[in-house]
Amino acid sequence: MALLETGNGVPGAGGQPRGEYRRAAAKSRAAGPKPKPRVALRPRIAWRRLAAPAWGPARARVPRAPGGRVTIRLGLAQIEPALGLPDRNLDLHLAAIEAARAQRLDLLLFPELSLTGYLLKDLVPEIARPWPDPFFAPLVEASRTLDLAFGFVERGEGLLSHNSLAYLSGGRLLHLHRKAYLPTYGMFDEQRFFAAGDGLQAFPTRFGRLALLICEDLWHPSMPYLAFLDGALGLLVASASPLRGLEGSAAGGLPANAEFWDDLLRHHARQYAGFIAFCNRCGVEDGSSYWGGSRLVGPEGTLVAAGPLHAPALVSAELDLAAVARRRRDFALLRDERPELVFRALERILRRRAGNPDAETQVPGSVVR
Numbered sequence: 001m002a003l004l005e006t007g008n009g010v011p012g013a014g015g016q017p018r019g020e021y022r023r024a025a026a027k028s029r030a031a032g033p034k035p036k037p038r039v040a041l042r043p044r045i046a047w048r049r050l051a052a053p054a055w056g057p058a059r060a061r062v063p064r065a066p067g068g069r070v071t072i073r074l075g076l077a078q079i080e081p082a083l084g085l086p087d088r089n090l091d092l093h094l095a096a097i098e099a100a101r102a103q104r105l106d107l108l109l110f111p112e113l114s115l116t117g118y119l120l121k122d123l124v125p126e127i128a129r130p131w132p133d134p135f136f137a138p139l140v141e142a143s144r145t146l147d148l149a150f151g152f153v154e155r156g157e158g159l160l161s162h163n164s165l166a167y168l169s170g171g172r173l174l175h176l177h178r179k180a181y182l183p184t185y186g187m188f189d190e191q192r193f194f195a196a197g198d199g200l201q202a203f204p205t206r207f208g209r210l211a212l213l214i215c216e217d218l219w220h221p222s223m224p225y226l227a228f229l230d231g232a233l234g235l236l237v238a239s240a241s242p243l244r245g246l247e248g249s250a251a252g253g254l255p256a257n258a259e260f261w262d263d264l265l266r267h268h269a270r271q272y273a274g275f276i277a278f279c280n281r282c283g284v285e286d287g288s289s290y291w292g293g294s295r296l297v298g299p300e301g302t303l304v305a306a307g308p309l310h311a312p313a314l315v316s317a318e319l320d321l322a323a324v325a326r327r328r329r330d331f332a333l334l335r336d337e338r339p340e341l342v343f344r345a346l347e348r349i350l351r352r353r354a355g356n357p358d359a360e361t362q363v364p365g366s367v368v369r
Helices: 019-030 086-102 121-127 134-142 215-219 222-229 256-272 322-330 339-353
Strands: 071-078 107-109 147-155 161-169 172-178 203-205 208-214 234-239 275-280 282-285 288-291 295-297 303-306 313-320
Touching (some): 071 086, 071 275, 071 295, 086 107, 086 147, 134 161, 172 208, 208 222, 215 256, 222 256, 234 256, 313 322
Parallel strands (some): 071 107, 208 234, 234 275
Antiparallel strands (some): 071 313, 161 172, 275 295, 295 303
16 A cells, blocks of 8 residues: 655655545554564673773783782702712602601702703713603602602603703692703803703792793893793792802802802892792712702892702792782882883894894884984
8 A cells, every 4th residue: 555655755744644544544553553573682792801902001910829828838959969870869859858748848849950960961862751751650649749840851852852840749740841041161061962942931830820940041031031921920940050160169158150140049039029949959970069059039039048058958948929919019010011012022133133124124112323
């Protein structure tokens, strides 16, 4: 039925409806109200946290200790491993574990290559073991009640061997770090015998996120930076540092390289507001003397505990994890860090090193003259 429309397209606008329109309207009223169309229910929305606004710089997440756990009783097993005798060294580890249990410790850190000795040279391929291996069974079992971090030669793919540090907890391997920076200068010759690791990652533990480093790793500023940026509350550093620079030691102080280590540990702990546990071996091996001096440094850069020079010891202290959060609130370098800026700069530097001329193009925020 055609409805009468006025010029503005509205039926009967400007006057009364006429014949056909009036009859259609009456018929519609008699039929009653039209049923409302069914509207599909809206699906449930899975709400999620919105991403940070694009106009602001990304913020590095500052980690917090797990709820209910505010302290950690941490031990450093400053031992004298026997070169190339893993069975004897395993006994040393088990004895240190019993001593740590007697002190009710939560975590025990051993030195670099603690199960094998350091100056292995041609022994490396013979003494390397894959993970897992039945040899580690006593340590895996011991980790059910005490977290452990120890060093060994890991057999990798093919003929590769790695200078590795394992972290065990609850009867299983939580994390394995392969030494990334292999010193090959002076008395050190690691690149001849080991393959370098190619990664670094903080990992969750029952105490919060931690990161593992091995000796030379800490001397390269990128490693502690990345570890703390990845949310680590603290670093566990295993070392086999030989004695160098006897002047300070003869005067009753620290050897020259031990003083440097002390400065380095305090600096990184203070800079990133995290604790650092440093476990160095002691004793004499193949004509080289190792100075020991293991130490725990708090998030303010203060010395919490230190081991003796040149002698075996179990160094321990209770660390306040809440102090890390307090320090990071007051000293907010990690909070204000801009990893996206570092990422862009590293991309450009790598392009420049590869000979890409576009790498010298001016970037925002810099002036090229």
